[in-house]
Each structure stands twice: as C-alpha cells, then as structure tokens.
Amino acid sequence: MNKLSIFVSVALLSGAAQAATTVKIATISPLSGSNSNMGLQVKNGAQLALNDMKADLAKAGLNVTLVAYDDQADPATGTAAARRAVADRAVLGVVGTLNSGVAIPASAAMAPSHLAMVSPLNVSAKVTDRGLKNVSRICARDDAQGPAAGDFVVNDLKAKKVYVLNDKTPYGQGLADQAEKQMKSKGATIVQSEGVAAEERDFTAIITKIQALKPDAIFFGGMYGQVGPFAKQLRDKGITTPIVGGDGYDSDDLIKLAGSGANNIYFTTIAPPVESVPAAKTAAANFRKTFNSDLQGFGVMSYDAARVLLTAILNAAKQNGNKAPSRTQVESAVRAGTYTNLLTGEVKFNGVGDRKLAKMYVINVKDGKRGLASTLNVTRN
CATH class of the missing domain: 3.40.50.2300 (Response regulator)
Structure with a gap:
C-alpha cells in the first residue's frame, strides 16, 4: 500500500469514528449498603444488555456508554443522582431504581427534562399511577x-x-x-x-x-x-x-x-429464577464471564429493562433521520414500542406505563x- 492509500484509509477510519455520536444510559441503584447485592444486579444486568446491543447501536451511528449512580437505597441520595443524570445532557435514559421509595422522587426529578426511566423492579402503584410520561416499568405491581x-x-x-x-x-x-x-x-x-x-x-x-x-x-x-x-x-x-x-x-x-x-x-x-428462564442461559454464562458472579432474577429484569430502553433509543434515532434522538423522542418511543427478543417475553406498555402482561413467581x-x-x-x- 502506497503512502497516499494509507493516508486515505486513515482519513476514512477517522471520519467513521467521528460519525459515531456518543450518548449514555444510566443506572440508579444501591451499589453500597445492605441492598448492594440487588443494586449490582441492576447495574450489571443493564451493562450486559448494552454489551449485547453494542453492534446494533454502532450500525445506527451511536456509541452508547453506561454511567452507574449509587443511590444507597435512600430517596434523597437517589433524587440527587437523578438530578446528576439530568444535568448530563448525553444521558438519554435511566434503568432503575431498585426501591420504590427512591423511584418515586427520582422519576419526578427527571420528568421536567423528559428523561425516560425504565423500571425493572419498582412495584409500588404510585410509580406509574402519578401519570408521568417518562416512567415505564416491566414488572408487576404490588x-x-x-x-x-x-x-x-x-x-x-x-x-x-x-x-x-x-x-x-x-x-x-x-x-x-x-x-x-x-x-x-x-x-x-x-x-x-x-x-x-x-x-x-x-x-x-x-x-x-x-x-x-x-x-x-x-x-x-x-x-x-x-x-x-x-x-x-x-x-x-x-x-x-x-x-x-x-x-x-x-x-x-x-x-x-x-x-x-x-x-x-x-x-x-417479579423476577424469575434464572433456571426457570430458558432464554437466559446464554445471558447467565456471559454474566458469569463478564462480572465473575452469578446472574440473579433482578439482573434478568434489569437486562430486559435496558434492552427496552436501548431499543427505544434505536427506534427514536430512526425516526430522527438516523441521528441521535432527543430525550423527548426517547421518552415517547419507550412508551409506544413493542419489545421482543427479551428474556422474560414480549413487553408492551399501557397508558400509564405498566406492562400489559407480566409474570409473578x-x-x-x-x-x-x-x-x-x-x-x-x-x-x-
């Protein structure tokens, strides 16, 4: 290869790299304290879903990274984390939280900026009954x-x-x-x-x-x-x-x-035993390889919540002329989507963001x- 060809190849690779838009998703869950075992499942389940969807996201010109916030299972700390996510304009959506007592004020703090929250685990009726457009959940209610x-x-x-x-x-x-x-x-x-x-x-x-x-x-x-x-x-x-x-x-x-x-x-x-979900076999093996710990039911739910959010980001990007979508576009796409290829089956949301058909164990x-x-x-x- 001559010098000119090398220059052109490098320039093309550089252009391709610049074409990718870097955006983020966030998790909010307890990463310290007595609930940290579950909170890590939320974080790592979401990260595994992102790893699995990286190629599809890259094809759409999106380089997506994950930022994890520790809410310590505390409403005030979780709300502060939500405000930090809001302040980072690259964050297009949140997976979380673990505790309903955190989800309620945290989601309210995110609502004015249309930052979508896909809840894997929050069961309190108040999470969705408030009618916030940015909140959807994939689990059954209490x-x-x-x-x-x-x-x-x-x-x-x-x-x-x-x-x-x-x-x-x-x-x-x-x-x-x-x-x-x-x-x-x-x-x-x-x-x-x-x-x-x-x-x-x-x-x-x-x-x-x-x-x-x-x-x-x-x-x-x-x-x-x-x-x-x-x-x-x-x-x-x-x-x-x-x-x-x-x-x-x-x-x-x-x-x-x-x-x-x-x-x-x-x-x-609301979270299935991993062994009862045939579709989770590969995810469980990858989870063990990636995090040196076992995938649990809460990790399964977080994996699916993250896939819902990431698929909504992809759908919103397509509707936005294959460009990085706005938070408002992602918020609308989350609620409107039909999601397949999930570990726990198809997800559709009703008018307030509850999953139409959920399972309980x-x-x-x-x-x-x-x-x-x-x-x-x-x-x-």
Whole structure:
C-alpha cells in the first residue's frame, strides 16, 4: 500500500469514528449498603444488555456508554443522582431504581427534562399511577403481588391467624397492606399488624409477641437485609412459623443472613429464577464471564429493562433521520414500542406505563435452598 492509500484509509477510519455520536444510559441503584447485592444486579444486568446491543447501536451511528449512580437505597441520595443524570445532557435514559421509595422522587426529578426511566423492579402503584410520561416499568405491581402473596398464605399454607409486619417504606408497607387486605377477604384473622423501621435489626420485642400470639404465618413486607436477621432470630427461639413476603427477599444474601434460619420462607417475586428462564442461559454464562458472579432474577429484569430502553433509543434515532434522538423522542418511543427478543417475553406498555402482561413467581426457601413453587400471569389493560 502506497503512502497516499494509507493516508486515505486513515482519513476514512477517522471520519467513521467521528460519525459515531456518543450518548449514555444510566443506572440508579444501591451499589453500597445492605441492598448492594440487588443494586449490582441492576447495574450489571443493564451493562450486559448494552454489551449485547453494542453492534446494533454502532450500525445506527451511536456509541452508547453506561454511567452507574449509587443511590444507597435512600430517596434523597437517589433524587440527587437523578438530578446528576439530568444535568448530563448525553444521558438519554435511566434503568432503575431498585426501591420504590427512591423511584418515586427520582422519576419526578427527571420528568421536567423528559428523561425516560425504565423500571425493572419498582412495584409500588404510585410509580406509574402519578401519570408521568417518562416512567415505564416491566414488572408487576404490588397491588398484584400483595394479593398473590395473601392468597398463598391462606390457600396454600392454610393459615387462619397471621402476624403482619412492614418496614415502614412505600414498598414494604404497600405490599403488606395489599396482602393483609387479601388475607382478610379470604377469612384470615390478622392477630397483629405493625411497622418496624427498615434499619432495625433487634427483633426481641416482636418475637416475644409472636410467641404469645402463636400465628400460623408471618407476613413481613420488607427487604432481605432485614428479613434475614429476623428469620435467624426467630428460628433461634425455636419458632418455625412460615415467613412470607415479596420480592424484597429475592437475593442470595437472604440465605446467608438467615443462616440456620433459612427455612420455611416463601416470597412472591417479579423476577424469575434464572433456571426457570430458558432464554437466559446464554445471558447467565456471559454474566458469569463478564462480572465473575452469578446472574440473579433482578439482573434478568434489569437486562430486559435496558434492552427496552436501548431499543427505544434505536427506534427514536430512526425516526430522527438516523441521528441521535432527543430525550423527548426517547421518552415517547419507550412508551409506544413493542419489545421482543427479551428474556422474560414480549413487553408492551399501557397508558400509564405498566406492562400489559407480566409474570409473578412464588419461591420457597427450604433448608437454605431456593425452589420455584409456581408461576402466575398478571394482566393490566
């Protein structure tokens, strides 16, 4: 090759590189603290989806990178992270958050700038019922999850007396309220219903009341970081009563924290066990290779949420004359799209951003091991 050819080749390569527009997506989730195991699944699941779609994005002239914000499962910190994402004009959308209590103020902070948020995991009805155009979610809501858990307590566990706890967060209290309402409608008696601060780890007083009231089941709306120690302290007192909750239990760390108490625990979850999703086999292998850890259900949901967001960015770019789209165009594209090639099946959104057909899973923990009890379809019009 002569010098002129080399010069032309370099110039062409340089021009191709300059033609690609660099944009970003962000994740907002707890990367430190007691919920960091789940939060890392959100971050890494999104990154894996981006890795898998890099080639398609590049063909559209988009060089997409991911920036991860740590919300520490704290509403104020999460809202500050949302404002940082808004301030970075290269960010076209957000995958997150983990906690509904963070999602509600964070999404409100992003709404005026039309920064789309695709939620993989937030179940509080308030997340979408506010009617914000920038918020869509791919999981079932707690007004479906709570009743499903309540039905399980009464129909499957045959419980007639139930002790109800919640962690005083929008997630835990909302879930417990819905479950309690369903259990009452099925004829169960609620022997006690109370809240306990999410930071509390000493359950001596509560366990004393449980010993006295002798419920057939305990429903605890909370997160694994708190429920694990509760289960251990309960079992250490010789109390084998079933503990039932929601997807906040859905972490391998629940079993670690519960130790010998990791038995007779049940939870509904919006995130599938990886082994129950045939389409996730390749993703799980790539996740292990990339992050040196195992893909979990929350990572599966985050992977799909990121694919929805990235596909919407591609769709918006095509509608924008194959140029990088605006945030408003991405916001509209997210809500209008039909998404296939996802691990959990097709996604379409209704008018407020809820997934029209979602799934819910009931998991049991027995002798420190998890198993799938059943799968439920949840439909919203």
